[in-house]
């Protein structure tokens with residue numbers, strides 16, 4: 270493999286879509302960049318006109334930094350735009366092809382999906398009294414009922430808050446309480462690598478210690494654990510029984526463009542996750558436009574985004590964007606290596622997937638697993654590949670392009686965030702030359718810059734990534750915490766601060782390097798170091814903890830935790846296991862530390878501030894650097910020894 274990679278890293282090789290792709294692409298004319306920047310608002314207004322509105326807007330944008338109103342005065346409904354608008358021309362077109370981990374397949378046409386959404390929406394409204402503006406938490410496996418629940422909330426104007434099914438009871442409770450949800454939809458369980466994740470039991474545990482706002486719980490029977498789950502009378506109801514007799518029609522709520530469509534929690538630099546708020550009109554405008562433009566979506570494509578709906582990618586590019594475009598979407602419940610490491614390729618082969626969107630961590634794992642899992646499947650249906658969530662190294666990009674794409678598929682490396690709602694920086698596949706490892710140009714309609722510490726644009730080289738003009742799908746705030754919105758995104762620069770480092774080259778191509786704040790990106794999942802530290806200090810043996818990222822060949826980063834034990838506590842393998850378990854219980858398995866390093870102290874300034882830079886250098890196996898400002902420089906040598914010993918033991 271390494272020979273091939275070396276020859277592929279040929280600098281003279283140019284990556285551009287085939288003539289055939291370019292000639293048939295949705296966007297073929299580079300004047301779109303010029304048109305969009307000449308009159309940005311006219312550009313966005315045209316994109317908004319691609320949606321169905323009950324009432325047209327009065328103004329395209331009202332901007333009073335940092336608050337935006339897009340298409341104010343307009344009224345629409347997101348579920349109408351994803352379903353009803355297709356019921357004439359695409360009634361019998363497949364909307365969702367769902368495949369369970371056990372191999373079963375369920376397909377929904379636009380008509381049958383609309384029916385299910387309407388029934389649930391009606392039931393939520395009539396039986397459970399959910400009204401416009403109420404919050405509904407969805408804690409579910411990747412089953413069709415999750416997409417249906419999202420759209421049903423949108424139909425009645427309830428604000429959905431999807432909590433990824435890998436989060437723990439504590440994380441779920443925090444999110445229900447913060448959003449003050451009235452209804453929760455979950456399942457008896459979900460499959461993950463052949464094992465059952467007992468979602469209802471986890472829900473019970475979350476609800477046992479609070480959540481007074483929550484009135485009802487709907488439970489989808491999915492893994493056949495009905496007999497083993499506990500249903501609390503007067504609170505818990507079977508999902509399918511509840512909707513069985515509901516009518517197929519539920520009048521959609523007329524939503525103001527600026528009404529909140531959903532909240533999605535994401536990690537920040539404090540211990541408490543932020544509920545990022547998204548609007549209806551602006552969000553959907555960008556979701557529809559960017560899906561078509563970036564993935565070059567045509568009516569006959571079979572489109573598969575592997576992200577879980579629990580993350581923003583699943584919201585925008587599995588549900589809202591593709592369905593607003595009337596696409597056929599593949600949705601898969603489980604993991605890529607179950608029952609074997611060829612599961613994804615088998616899905617692409619069997620369902621004739623033509624557009625495939627996944628994460629660099631997955632791509633690096635596929636590379637490691639070897640080509641034999643790939644070559645036994647026919648991947649010739651593929652015509653476009655995408656990546657998202659973390660920087661992709663050129664080797665992985667080229668492998669993806671050549672081995673998965675057979676050298677024939679453009680690769681779009683898409684940079685964006687929960688906060689941006691949709692893709693901000695990437696190439697248009699039929700137009701731009703691709704540069705492995707670089708996301709590319711801001712999408713038409715989006716303005717970006719790399720800024721230096723003083724907020725001055727850098728024309729060549731590195732700095733901090735900023736979005737310099739408001740855009741329709743921008744976050745509208747942090748749920749219940751206006752100040753945090755200002756502090757996090759609008760206090761560093763005059764324009765939106767993304768929290769990422771980036772470079773820009775002579776062609777204006779952006780390369781996003783990763784977070785510059787105390788947020789880690791582990792396998793494409795955002796995890797705040799403070800969240801993990803708070804979890805660790807909850808353990809009775811831990812006095813202090815500091816968490817940093819450690820380079821990881823597959824996941825990009827993994828979590829390394831330095832801890833100071835309380836007096837009398839001993840550094841034992843059992844304690845390490847307990848601490849790791851503590852993090853899993855408190856946050857979820859996605860935040861599981863790779864190793865714990867115990868030390869008698871942490872490197873601190875004289876005023877007691879932990880110098881993470883030194884810990885990061887240790888974790889990255891670099892020189893520790895300047896320790897003269899430390900109040901306790903002697904501790905560094907001890908930590909290095911402990912790190913080396915622990916690390917050898919951990920591997």
Ligand code: PRX
Pocket residue numbers: 535581582656657658659660661682683684685686687688708767768769781782783784790793794795
């Ligand atoms: O650091 C960037 C990284 O993921 C962060 C956003 O994470 P989240 O809100 O969970 O959304 C992930 C899916 C959109 C960013 O701040 N990131 C995302 N895409 C890329 C990326 N880093 C480099 N290249 C990308 N294409």
